[in-house]
Amino acid sequence: MEQPEQLGLRKADPESCESVDAHWTNQAFQASTAIGLSYPTESCPVLNITAGQQPTQSCTLGDQPVYTVNATDAAEVTKSIQFARKNNIRLVIRDTGHDLLRRSTGYGSLQIWIKYVRQGIDFQATFTPTQKCSKSTWTGSAFRIGGGYTWSDVLGEAASRGVIVVGGGTPSVGCLGGWMQGGGHGPAVHDFGLGADQVLEAQVVLANGQLVTANPCQHSDLFFAIRGGGGGTYGVVLSTTVKAHATVKVAAQQLSFAPLNSSYMRDFMKAVSLVHNAYPDLSDKGMSGYGSWSVASPTPLVYNYNYTLGGPIAANFTTGFTHTVAVFGKTAKEAETIFAPVTAQLADFDGRSLFVNITYSSFPIYAAYYTALSGIESPIGSSAALGSRLLDRKALTSPKLNETLYAIAGTNEEFTSINIVFVGGGQVARDGADPCSGVNPAWRTSYVHNIVARGWAPGADEATRNAVYSDITNVKVRAMKELAPDTGAYMNEGDRFDTEYLQDFYGQHATKLSAIKKKYDPSGVFYCPTCIGSDSWQQDSTGHLCQVK
Helix, strand or coil: CCCCCCCCCCCCCHHHHHHHHHHCCCHHHHHCCCCCCCCCCCCCCCCCHHHCCCCCCCCCCCCCCCEEEECCCHHHHHHHHHHHHHCCCCEEEECCCCCCCCCCCCCCCEEEEHHHCEEEEEEECCCCCHHHCCCCCCCCEEEEEEECCEHHHHHHHHHHCCEECCCCCCCCCECCCHHHHCCCCCCCHHHHCCHHHHEEEEEEECCCCCEEEECCCCCHHHHHHHCCCCCCCCCEEEEEEEEEEECCCEEEEEEEEEECCHHHHHHHHHHHHHHHHHHHHHHHCCEEEEEEEECCCCCCCEECCCCECCCECCCEECCEEEEEEEEECCCHHHHHHHHHHHHHHHHCCECCCEEEEEEEEEECCHHHHHHHHHCCCCCCCCCEEEEEEEEEHHHHCCCCHHHHHHHHHCCHHHCCEEEEEECCCHHHHHHHHCCCCCCCHHHHHEEEEEEEEEECCCCCCHHHHHHHHHHHHHHHHHHHHHHCCCCCCCHHHCCCCCCCHHHHHHHHHHHHHHHHHHHHCCCCCECCCCCCCHHHEEECCCCCEEECC
């Protein structure tokens, strides 16, 4: 039998492998390395040497960059762009590595890493636009975020000043990259608007190496594009100035339910459906938040604390539904009143076929709510296939909703997870009137961004992975498209194999964004899959990019 060295495999270093394996699911660890990703590719599966695992295949970089520039200022970004352009090298831009669609990786590429651009986080009690731009109408407070900071950095500064900055639900997400440029959702979005709509102005390094300011008065078309038209393709954003809002009290509700046993699955799905039916009206009354559900979760979703029904039942449930929602500026009692119609419907199942638990809590300021119930770092480091759809009132109240929920739930063997981003309506809808917003217009009419995901075991073969991808695209996403044919999808958490991505991710803005791309990057220096301009290129079997003729 041939040894690993004879197969062209390097002998594993037990000490190094043990360290990597121990920290693999830690976001800070992944973000600390130039090729660390929250959701890694399958080119080099991690090994648990302690458990006796040994390499069985060649470990390659795959589509990870070959070289990385740890840029610290605009001049270094400019030099990197000019070098890539002169030598016809594929260029990718990376902030924190949270991307799910492989837009910040690329075979044989040079990577510009903006993590080390650190020019400070500056608070302005009253926003003052650059060169006194008369078209900037914001008169409140603002923060200038000068570099590759994460929301944990900025939200701490905001809390110390008694204000709210709209950031991601995960604190380690970067402020300047794909999160903001693709739209950006978080727990404060319903009341204050999407992340992209917070941007008052930005500094951007263009494909020609020039550093420009983009706002409603200068480079207003570029300003439109980076505020929701997708990251990594128009230029390298090095700073933004974003709105700051006065803090408010928050009332929160936590709901969970699960079937008492497998014979009650029909009632469980009815309950899932009725909560979805209620979301538009709940949103219109000020509620928003996040949830998840599954018919067979890999890990427990709903926990039972001393609940009995003629004796003890399951301590926790892998089939279940849970959400945490909030109402800003209200009391817990007011939140309870808003949700009362749904509570009454769920009461018909409680104790008979479902375990149902509802609790309410109050927080004096937004920061306290965020810390307690939202800003949590989940384990990362696993690969998965996912797709999504924005759901409007018509879809959420459709007679076909229940059928769609069954389709996306899948079988017990698929271990499908569905995540509910219930943050639409409110200010998200009202900001559709902003002429400088490049956000997918489908956000303006939708209440829920619905994500469906499946994973696979580390080191799974290509056939297994492809089967999961096919199920997500051709079964689950297709079912959601049939339910909501007139909306679209959130590009940052969409199906990377969506052949209709231009319409689904960008909507009516696709044509305008394509013209802006050609204006600022006519030779295609910036490329990322599913980004504006990517339809001008194709990747061959070796991973090289070739221009479409």
